[in-house]
Amino acid sequence: MEFTNKVAVVTGxxxxxxxxxAAALRQAGAQVMIADLGAERVAAAAREIGATGMVCDVTQETQIQALVAETERVLGPIDLFLSNAGIGVGEPDHAASAPDEVWQRCWDIHVMAHVHAARALLPGMIARGSGYLVNTASAAGLLNQVGDAAYSATKHAAVSFAESLAISHGDDGIAVSVICPQYVATPLIGMDSPADGSDHPGLLSAEQVADTVLEGLRDERFLILPHPAVGEYYKLRAAEPERWLGGMRKLRRTALRETGSLHPAKMHKLV
Ligand SMILES: NC(=O)c1ccc[n+]([C@@H]2O[C@H](COP(=O)([O-])OP(=O)(O)OC[C@H]3O[C@@H](n4cnc5c(N)ncnc54)[C@H](O)[C@@H]3O)[C@@H](O)[C@H]2O)c1
Structure with missing residues (x-):
């Protein structure tokens, strides 16, 4: 996809x-609507990027419907919708220890928000014979986030839903991508981009990720991997699952021994 004058929505x-x-799409000539929680931060980000902004809680289907309707009213039919909002909570103890509310919130934000966006957009996109649905999942959706079973399971579901969209609607002229980064210096892992983005080669800044994403979207590539090593781990996981699990257990042991924690802000230094 070329971006000039295209209408794009980015949640989160x-x-x-x-x-x-959103900033990179704007730079590339798209008209951009950003959606997120908190009126003031949405307005400030929209102003700085030169985008339009709207408050939208993606756990509420009616708010996603309103986001689609308002974008189409103000900017025109949506060419590209990027379902990107996400949370990372972690678990207090064993792999089933996160409370049901955390599992439900991860499911609502990482999966149902993508479903609700697709449900609101597909009829119009199919009628027009074009459109682009992009979901931010995670490397955890192909592999695993040690210490966060709810994040890992729901990101796997996000990848699977993106595959279903791509299989069912490629013949309708609809492109689908799923973005699967490993560690990125953002508030989600307790960091801020770009200041914290250079302390380890495996840790990217959000801006570096955006560059790879726009390249992938230009090519309409399904699987966008800002960290190329993730593709290699993904192959290993499929080819040699026992060896891969052994490696992940070792990573977990090393993290606990060397940092005393499974927090992503510490884990990234070990991968
Ligand atoms: N940072 C990483 O290391 C990393 C790695 C892989 C994947 N991801 C994924 O990338 C995406 C973006 O995360 P980020 O790292 O930029 O984190 P971030 O915390 O900087 O941004 C996430 C945004 O999502 C918004 N959000 C959360 N719940 C929402 C809701 N209910 N409705 C609307 N907006 C909501 C937050 O307000 C926030 O602005 C997420 O899906 C995350 O899982 C992040």
Whole structure:
């Protein structure tokens, strides 16, 4: 896809990866609507990027419907919708220890928000014979986030839903991409881009991720991997699952021994 004058929506667009992608799309000539929580931060980010902004809680289907309707009213039919909002909570103890509310919130934000966006957009996109649905999942959606089973399971579901969209609607002229980064210096992992983005080669800034994402979207590539090593781990996981699990257990042991924590802001230094 070329971006000039295209209408793009980015959820989670007031911070981190979403904000960087929104800014890059704007730079590339798209008209951009960012959606996020908190009127003031949405307005400030929209102003700085030169985008339009709207408050939208993506856990509420009616708010996603309102986001689509308002974008189409103000900017025109949506060419590209990037479902990017996400949370990372972690778990207090064992792999099933996160409370049901955390599992439900991860499910609502990482999966149902993508479903609700597609449900609101597909009829119009199919009628027009074009459109682009992009979901930010995670490397955890192909591999695993050690210490966060709810994040890992729901990001796997996000990848699977993106695959279903791509299989069912490629013949309708609709493109689909799923973005699967590993560690990125954003508030989600307790960091701020770009200041913290250079302390480890595996840690990217949100702006670096946005560059790879725009390249992938230009090529309409399904799987966008800002960290190329993730593709290699993904192959290893499929080819040698026992060896891959052994490696992940070792990573977990090392993290606990060397940092005393499974927090992503510390884990990134070990991968
Ligand atoms: N930072 C990383 O290391 C990393 C790695 C892989 C994938 N991701 C994914 O990238 C996406 C963006 O995360 P980020 O790292 O930029 O984090 P971030 O915290 O900077 O941005 C996430 C944004 O989502 C918004 N959000 C959360 N819940 C929402 C809701 N209910 N409705 C609307 N907006 C909501 C937040 O307000 C925030 O602005 C997420 O889906 C995340 O899972 C992040």
């Amino acid at each position: 667009g007031a911070s981190g990866i979403g904000r960087a992608i």
